[in-house]
Amino acid sequence: MSELRHITRREFLKRTGQASGGLVLALSFTTACGPAGPGPAAKGAASVTPNVYVNVRNDGMVEIYCHRSEMGQGIRTCLPQIIADEMEANWDRIELIQALGDKKYGDQNTDGSTSIRNQFDLLRNAGATAREMLIAAAAAEWGVPAGECRARQHAVHHEASGNSAGFGELVDTAAKLEAPTDAPFKSRDDYRYIGKSMDTVDGFAFTTGQAIYGIDTVLPDMLHASIERCPAFGGTVVSVDDTAAKAVAGVVDVIRLPDPTSPLLFNLLGGIAVLADNTWAAQKGRAALKIDWDRGANGEHDSSQYREELLKSVTSSGTIVLTRGDVAAAFESADSVHEAIYYAPYLSQAPMEPPAAIAHMTPDGGCEVWASTQNPQAAQDTVASTLGLEKDQVKVHVTLLGGGFGRKSKPDFIAEAAWLARETGRPVKVTWTREDDIRQGYFHSVSTQYLKAGLNADGAATGWLHRTCFPSIGSTFDAGATGPGGFELDLGFLDNPYDIPNMQLETADAKAHLRIGWLRSVCNVFHAFAVCGFVDELAHVAGKDPKEHLLELLGEARHVDPGVDDAKYTNYGHPLDKHPIDTGRYAAVVDKVADMANWGRSLPNGHGLGIAVHRSFLSVVGAVAEVSVAENGKLDVHNIWIAIDAGTTINPDRVTSQMEGAAIFGMSIALHGEITAKEGGVVQGNFDTYPVVRMSEAPDAIHVHVMESTALPGGVGEPGVPPIAPAIVNAYFAATGTRVRELPLRNAGLT
């Protein structure tokens, strides 16, 4: 149902004299309700729909529905690779269709690096079911046993009789059959696409300006909205003077949104919307608003003062969440004891496309939206609750996402568009400015980490205490949340892999004052920063080579179960026997990445190598950074080496590109990323005050190795990020002898 946009796009092409280009796959970024299903049998079926992900048309084209959001991780390439491979479809006979938000697809929340690790079997089954239906249809037509037929190259063949039929020819018969429930998977040796570096299906659109993101969607007669929201979260409008705003040419209306309610959830943040004929007029009108705010309960929040609160909390005794042995006794009997506090600030995801959505009310009283969303079903829920509709009255089209990094799994901006569309009776596009994005997002938590280790005379760790303190994501959903909890503790904290006989893990309270959300790899960012940094510190205290020390601390290859030490650990939703915390896999990536970096070689003056390893989202990533520090304090990252064990991978080039991107994303965290708050509002606003890594700072090379593995797939989008900052900090220590325990490095006087 994206007819309107297609008309618009044809107009664009006509206006610019463009041909539509030689796309074979992904001809258009269509979204649709799902396969129409077979037509009346008497006329012959137009198509057969073995399941919600696949529709085979009688012209032989295979429609594949991508129910996950594309935000740069390559799912629109990898998902059809899996389905097409299992069903033996040919790559050039596929039409990729972006699925609407609909619970019939199962989980669509493109978050937590889950698309492949949680849905590999589901997608293989979708392909296998289609293949077996077509085989059964051929067998029925030829009167031979299905077991004698096989599908290959978009057709079914029967060797003994020499019969062969293309998929399209089998549609009519297949449409009369039930979909099998026990379709077998292909053997790994027979894969044609899985494990191959297929080109990105949207490559042509990406390079020609034809790719349509949430910010690009156009509806006839639409209004453009820009919204001024309270600088402090939960604050409200006291009074507004919109006279000057309304006088701006092109401004059509000024509307006050409903005040926010607690907890904030994904709901409206309130504020004043300026609606205009074009984006510029809306922004200009908004700048002319005069608003008095009541900043509300968070109006006093000051991050430098809050830092002191977090430091106090993390150095007081906390709530114990894992106990192994007796850590107090271990410290008492230790030859030496080493302590450290790590601090990492709030961060903003800052995707290049800021949040943007368009909505209109449909004649039947429903609401239809197009948005760059990671989570279309949550968008349905939020729009429905905002407008008082039923979920199935809300139709959500997922556009391409200009980056997501966790920001776009929160559909607050979509609710804004929907609410304004109902108020105005016209289609409304809400486009967040960069300042809106950086000031009013869902922030990655600021955190403090306290670590203490006892070492014996050989420099081996005998006791380990780690206390983590940060405002919880839970606070966004429960205003009473007082600190870390639930799944946050799984993320690089409870899953500590080190072979230390006495261990105690604790949480410390921290009340939230900004909207807290998740950012690429979430709590793994600061947990890995602290743990991998502290492990490196212990190597130097013990006078050991950091890589050898790391292997020593990992110990014998074994499976770690935090539950044995009374921790409530959920392993990213998977049983430990299927996805173990396997220290052997950690050691293998450490060895591999150290080899790649030629660890131990002599380095130029002022250079240092640092190493870190971390498991997250069921994959293990090792990283080595090579940095140099000039006398004037200029820090250069020359090389980053990464080895990833993600189990079975679908598209090694997309895994590699995710690691390259994670290296840059991790560098931005290490060098630059910092959000601060004053009077409840975020101080930073754009890429001048919230800098991210640019080309001039990018390493000379990012070297990536994807480990060969037949293990079950792990995540890929996020696991590359956590080890980067500690690898850089450890390399900085190797280069200078100075230990940095606080991010970003630019605060340590490095430029």
Added chain:
Amino acid sequence: MALEFTLNGEPISLDVDPDMPLLWAIRDLAGLTGTKYGCGKALCGACNVHLDGQVMRSCVVPVSAAAGREVTTIEGLSSDGNHPVQVVWRELNVAQCGYCQPGQIMSAVALLERNPKPSDDDIDAAMSGNICRCGTYTRIREAIHKAAEDRS
């Protein structure tokens, strides 16, 4: 007021506030959405277009500055999407989310036109105004080198 310029080789006349940034005139009035908004302050390069062949950040250039001149956007870079830089971008699968890539490509094309054999340092200097949050920088560098080689 009516303002006239050439957009991707075609004359265009817009009734527009002369202060409107060229970016929004191209996107909202001319209807070409390949040129992207990223920051609004000439900080990220997502909005890069060519104005008489020079790279410009269309988010801070008023549309009045384009009067009587030639504006080229990503849509007008080639008639079939096969400008050598576009081709090499696809060969190396540079893009991840793709959002910043029109701006990156416009910068790269302008660089190669004035410097057919850029060094790494030349590339870093020319491309550092373009932010890619997905982190495709090392592939962009490689793609620019390859485009230079392919052309020689």
